Every structure is written in C-alpha cells, then in structure tokens.
Amino acid sequence: MISRYVDPVTAPAQPAAPPPASPARDLLPLVLPALVVGVGTSLSLIAVSEASDLLKDLLWETLPDAIGIGPWSVAWMLTVLTATGLAVGLVVWKVHGHAGPDPATTGLVDPPLPPAVVPGLLLASALALAGGVSLGPENPITAANIALAFWLGRRFMPAGPPxxxxxxxxxxxxxxxxxTPVAAVLILTESMVSAPRQPAAAPGGRPPTLWDQLFAPLIAAGAGGLTSRLLEAPQFGLPLPPLKGPHWPDLVAALVVSSVAAVIALAAVYAFPYVHRAFHLLPHPVLALTLGGVxxxxxxxxxxxxxxxKGLxxxxxxAADPGAHSxxxxxxxxxxxxxxxxxxxGSGxxxxxxFPSIFAGTALGFAVTGLVPSVQPAVAVTCAVVGVLLAVxxxxxxxLFAAAILAPDPGLLPLLCVALLPAWLLVSGRPQMQLDGSGVALR
Structure with missing residues (x-):
C-alpha cells in the first residue's frame, strides 16, 4: 500500500493540543474542604482531651481527697487502673463496633472505619486517657477523624478522590x-514514598508534583495546628540547658545514645507479640482488659x-527537676x-x-546524663528519643521531628541526623510494634 504524500505547506493545520489545566484551577476548590477538615479534627481532639481531663481530675484528685486516700498510693493506683480496665472492657464488649479493631494491629494512619464505630472508639480512648493508661490519644483520634472526614466528604463532595x-x-x-503542620507534612511525605505511583497525567497535562499533592493536606495541617495553638497551646519544648557546641564528644555521645535507646526499645518490640498472645488467650475482652488494668x-x-x-x-x-531522680x-x-x-x-x-515512647526516651536520656555527666542533656535526651521512636x-x-521540638536548637539538627543513621540500621527490617490479623509482627 502506497501512502499519499501530504504537502506540509498546503495541508490544513492540525488542531492544537489543549493547553494544560492550570494547577490553581485544580487546587483552589480544595482550600475550603481542607480548612473545614483541619479545624474539625482539632476541635474533636480538644473535645476528647477536655472530657478525659475532667474525668482524670475526678479520679485522681476529687475522689481520693473525698475519701482521704493518697492519689498516688499503691491501693489507689490499683483501684483506678483496674476499674479503668473493666470500664474499657465493657465498652469493647457492649458498644456497637467494639471500639474499633484490635489496637495492636493499627497504625497512625489506617483505612477509614465505619462512622458507627467512632463513638465507642472515642469513649474507650477517653476512659484510658483519664484512668492513667500509658497510651496517647493519637491513634484513636486520627482513626475517628479519618472515618468522619471520609464519610462526610464522600457524601457532600462525591467527585473528590477517596x-x-x-x-x-x-x-x-x-x-x-x-x-504545627510540619510533623503532618513529614509523615505524609514518608507515606507517599511507599504509596503506589500517581497515575500518568492526561494528554496536555502534567503529573502532580509533590507540593501539588501536599497542598490541601498542608492547609488542613496548618488549620488544625493553628486551632490547637489558639485554643489549647500544646507545649513540647523541655527546659533543657542550651547546647554548648556541638563538639566531637557530642557526636560520639549522639551515636552511642541513639543506638542504645534503639536496642532497648527493640527488646520491647520483640516482646510485644508474646504479651499480646498471652492476653488474647483469655476468653473475654472484659477479663483481658481488667487484668491489663491490674x-x-x-x-x-x-x-x-x-x-x-500518656507522658506529655x-x-x-x-525535665523541670531531673536531679530529683537517680x-x-x-x-x-x-x-x-x-x-x-x-x-x-497488648491487652486491648x-x-x-x-507520646509514651517520647517519655521513655526522655527518661532514658536523663539517665545517661546521670551516669555520664559530661554528656550534655540536650544531646542525651533528644538522641534517646530518636532511638526509642525509631524502634517503636x-x-x-x-x-527526627519529635526529638527536634523537645530542644529547638539549630546546633542539634546535624547531630540528630547523624544519630538517626546507626539507630535506623539497627531497627530497619526488624519486627515492628504492630501486628497483622494473625498476631505476627509486621516488618
């Protein structure tokens, strides 16, 4: 077959490809939803925190004063934590949705739960926070906010990507x-690296850049952080002596402390499946949680x-008086x-x-300065937090972010970045403090 010759001069012009869509046209509609979600997530966190604080004051101040018992006596701690375990067990057993999935199998950001699970999940979390359980609010409140935002978003903006x-x-x-929005952006950036690649851009368009993908989440994180600052003002900085240096001994201390902290926390990580299995051999969640409270x-x-x-x-x-403890x-x-x-x-x-891991790292860092006074507290505490958090x-x-905000000193950042490397080599590929559905640790 002979193809027909087409004169490029006299031939009719081909229609030009449509110009690529302006990124602003795609991103501007996301501003309002991001602001609403950011403010809403902060308000829900504050509401749960305030409710748990009211109950905490009742359990640890009002009641022991009324009956004339020391709030930090062994008898009262056993009583309150046992009762907390019983109360949470009843919520897990009786409330619709059973307060969500087994917490040993959940991470910080998981797929959306059904909205009907949210009340029981928040109730169980508030009871644990008030009762003195060594867990923070981050996983339950994030799961609850994701469930509500996903449900409302799909209802009012069904065209938006899930x-x-x-x-x-x-x-x-x-x-x-x-x-602050910084932690949120860092976590999302880390998750985007391991997520599936973005689909190819449409003809005439362009693939979304990293900042295109972070545009709306950054607005939500900023709105959530600003709302929290205006209404509650969370404080993470510790009254640590300012860093002198850094000097070469600080570098050695940073490498050793982060590695030791990672090894200690890894021992807990390796024990986690066995603790979880022991509690789940019990025939009922109320029994498991009550014994967990004991x-x-x-x-x-x-x-x-x-x-x-939670430890904050x-x-x-x-940190206000580390010398009070040996x-x-x-x-x-x-x-x-x-x-x-x-x-x-492990008990449910x-x-x-x-947050409890940050406390563990802080305590370990002060222990290092007590054992080796030449190690600066800012170096010991922040590097210990890096090691513990990496393992957990x-x-x-x-x-890196959590350690940096404990002692916001620019001189610490190079040390923290270097200290992170040996700790990461120690924990990379090891079991995680999260289990799959069969009780096996993720890697």
Whole structure:
C-alpha cells in the first residue's frame, strides 16, 4: 500500500493540543474542604482531651481527697487502673463496633472505619486517657477523624478522590496534636514514598508534583495546628540547658545514645507479640482488659506516678527537676513505661504509642546524663528519643521531628541526623510494634 504524500505547506493545520489545566484551577476548590477538615479534627481532639481531663481530675484528685486516700498510693493506683480496665472492657464488649479493631494491629494512619464505630472508639480512648493508661490519644483520634472526614466528604463532595479525605483528616489531626503542620507534612511525605505511583497525567497535562499533592493536606495541617495553638497551646519544648557546641564528644555521645535507646526499645518490640498472645488467650475482652488494668496498676506502683498517663505532662515535670531522680530510678522509669505500653496495647486498651515512647526516651536520656555527666542533656535526651521512636514507630521523619521540638536548637539538627543513621540500621527490617490479623509482627 502506497501512502499519499501530504504537502506540509498546503495541508490544513492540525488542531492544537489543549493547553494544560492550570494547577490553581485544580487546587483552589480544595482550600475550603481542607480548612473545614483541619479545624474539625482539632476541635474533636480538644473535645476528647477536655472530657478525659475532667474525668482524670475526678479520679485522681476529687475522689481520693473525698475519701482521704493518697492519689498516688499503691491501693489507689490499683483501684483506678483496674476499674479503668473493666470500664474499657465493657465498652469493647457492649458498644456497637467494639471500639474499633484490635489496637495492636493499627497504625497512625489506617483505612477509614465505619462512622458507627467512632463513638465507642472515642469513649474507650477517653476512659484510658483519664484512668492513667500509658497510651496517647493519637491513634484513636486520627482513626475517628479519618472515618468522619471520609464519610462526610464522600457524601457532600462525591467527585473528590477517596484518598483525599484520609490525607486531610490525618494531616489535620497530626497538626493539631503537635501544634504545627510540619510533623503532618513529614509523615505524609514518608507515606507517599511507599504509596503506589500517581497515575500518568492526561494528554496536555502534567503529573502532580509533590507540593501539588501536599497542598490541601498542608492547609488542613496548618488549620488544625493553628486551632490547637489558639485554643489549647500544646507545649513540647523541655527546659533543657542550651547546647554548648556541638563538639566531637557530642557526636560520639549522639551515636552511642541513639543506638542504645534503639536496642532497648527493640527488646520491647520483640516482646510485644508474646504479651499480646498471652492476653488474647483469655476468653473475654472484659477479663483481658481488667487484668491489663491490674498489671498497669502494679507497673505504676513500681515505676512511680510519672510513669502513668500518656507522658506529655509527666515529661515536662521530669525535665523541670531531673536531679530529683537517680540514674537507676530513671532507667527503671524507662523500662516500666515501655512495659506499660506493651501491656496496655497488648491487652486491648485503645491508644497510641508515640507520646509514651517520647517519655521513655526522655527518661532514658536523663539517665545517661546521670551516669555520664559530661554528656550534655540536650544531646542525651533528644538522641534517646530518636532511638526509642525509631524502634517503636519505624518512622524516621516523625522521630527526627519529635526529638527536634523537645530542644529547638539549630546546633542539634546535624547531630540528630547523624544519630538517626546507626539507630535506623539497627531497627530497619526488624519486627515492628504492630501486628497483622494473625498476631505476627509486621516488618
């Protein structure tokens, strides 16, 4: 077959390809939903926190004063934590949705839950926070916000991609938790690297850039963080002596402390499946959670009152006067806090592992300065937090950010980045503190 010759001069012009769509036209419609989701996630976090604080004051101040018993006595800690386990067990057993999936199988950002699960999940989380359980609010409140944002978003903006609502809710919640959007953006960036690649751009268009994908989540995280700052003002900075240097000995200390902290936390990670299996051999969740409460009460009696609760306020109290505790008692606090996280999560309490892990790293860092006074507290504490968080969460950006905001000093950042490397080599490919449906640790 002979093709016909076409004169390029006299031939009619081919229609030009349509110009690529303006990125602003695609991104501007996301601004309002991102703002609404960001503010909403922060308000839900504040509401749960305020409710749990009211109950906490009742349990740990009003009631013991009324009956004339010390709130930090062994008897009262055992009573409150056992009762908390019983109450959470009843919620898990009787409330619709059973307070969500097994917390040992959940991470910080998971697929959306059915909206009907949210009330039971938040109730179980608030009870645990108030009762002194060593877990934070991050996992339950993020799951609840994702469920609500996904449900409402799909109802009122059905044309939007489903993953948009997950990203907005997760970013807004993390921004509210830390009072800044930086942590949310770092976590989402890390998740995008492991997520499937974006589909190819339409003809005449262009593939979305990283900042295109982060545009709406960044707005949600900023709105959540600003709302949290305006209404609650979360504080993470510790009253640590300013860094002098850094000098060469600080580099050696950073490498050693982060590695030791990672190894200690890895021991807890390896024990996690066995603790979880032991509690799940029990025939009923009420029994498992009640016994978990008893175990937490005993651990609290062993480690002291600072090892109770999520650890944020207790961390500040510890940093305000670290000399009040010996190096041995600080090591004990570290071990007890990690053990309490294992028991709490393994027995079925709803909560997150980030905040108690930060407390464990802080206590370990002060123990290092007690044992080796030449190590600067800012180096010891932040590098210990990096090592513990890397082992527990397996999220490098989150670990680096959490350590950096404890002592916001530009001179620490190079040390933290270097300290992260040997700790990451130690934890990479190891079991995680998260299980699959069969009880096997993820890697």
């Amino acid at each position: 993953q948009l609502w997950v990203a907005l809710a997760a970013a807004g919640t993390v921004g509210a938790l830390f009072g 175990a937490l009460g005993l651990l609290g009696a062993l480690g002291g009152r600072l090892t109770l609760f 306020d207790q961390m500040g109290e510890l 190096a041995g008692s600080l090591v004990l606090m570290t071990v007890v806090k990690l053990a309490a996280v294992l028991v709490a999560c 309490f709803r909560g997150g592992r980030i 969460t397996r999220q490098g950006w989150l670990s």
